Amino acid sequence: MTDTPADDMTTVLPPLSRRDQRKIMKGAAVFPPGAAPDALAGPIPQASFEQAIVQAERPLLAELDARNISAWFGDHQVLDRVSLTMPAGVVTSLIGPSGCGKSTFLRILNRMHELIPSASLAGEVLIDGEDIYDPSRRLVEARKAIGMVFQKPNPFPAMSIYDNVLAGLKLTGTKADRDRKDHLVETCLTKAGLWKEVRDRLRAPGGGLSGGQQQRLCIARSLAVKPKVLLMDEPCSALDPTSTRVIEETMLELVDDVTIVIVTHNMQQAQRVSTQCAFFLASQGQPGAIVEHGSTEAMFSSPIDSRTFDYVNGVFG
């Protein structure tokens, strides 16, 4: 049990001023890499490639607002009324010891939690004020607007680099001529920081890339579907320091285009990439909650809660 009264365990991160937010949003949508088409409920809307290109060029700013999120696996409650605003156009990092519910919270943000048979949840997730759990909203819309990159890179290994980038579009049934496909592949690989390394071997299989390159390929695949938000669950934990650095640089480039939420166990990484930070903790078998949140700089230099201080200084966890 945390020392904090239950009512205070829900936290709301005040939105950044517009001046503090990144201004340029150009686009992208995501399919969670690896999500099978049959994991998506309902028919997938058809969109013209022209629409996709226009949308990809259009600035987008999306704020994600989680309100009173509780989560269970069966009767085991793992999150208790977690609220967090993830402002548009910045990186928010989620930190905390293993098992405190960070990944569960992340999966709730794009409706992947409900794919687990025993899983249930309460609360709301608003993207630009609209609840992704509203029964009138389609699951596929949330998945397209809020993409995910996983801990382990998961490109389609036998599929070419070129086709990997376009895999999400194929799932949506979007048609395009060759020139436009070429343009999108180059745009997404460039945004993901991979273009220069693969432009001469786009027909080679995605599985032939290094781990770091595969992760950037997965990011490019996500971007091709034009997400407003990109969720990243320990995206560098399987990578060497050099690849990690490249992915971090990619994140900092991408945040001009897409709101990013990252789960990380790497405190240096949280400080390098994120503007906002939230510290999760599940004390003594209790469900996870946010102990403290705020600017990353303040969380690491002058945390308010002693448990945050201990965690960011490696005393536990």
Ligand SMILES: Nc1ncnc2c1ncn2[C@@H]1O[C@H](COP(=O)(O)OP(=O)(O)OP(=O)(O)O)[C@@H](O)[C@H]1O
């Ligand atoms: N599919 C599942 N079925 C049952 N319980 C689960 C499942 N996934 C997670 N849990 C439980 O939910 C709690 C939170 O797990 P979660 O993976 O969200 O924590 P985490 O903070 O992301 O941990 P880590 O940092 O180790 O990835 C844990 O007690 C975990 O055992």
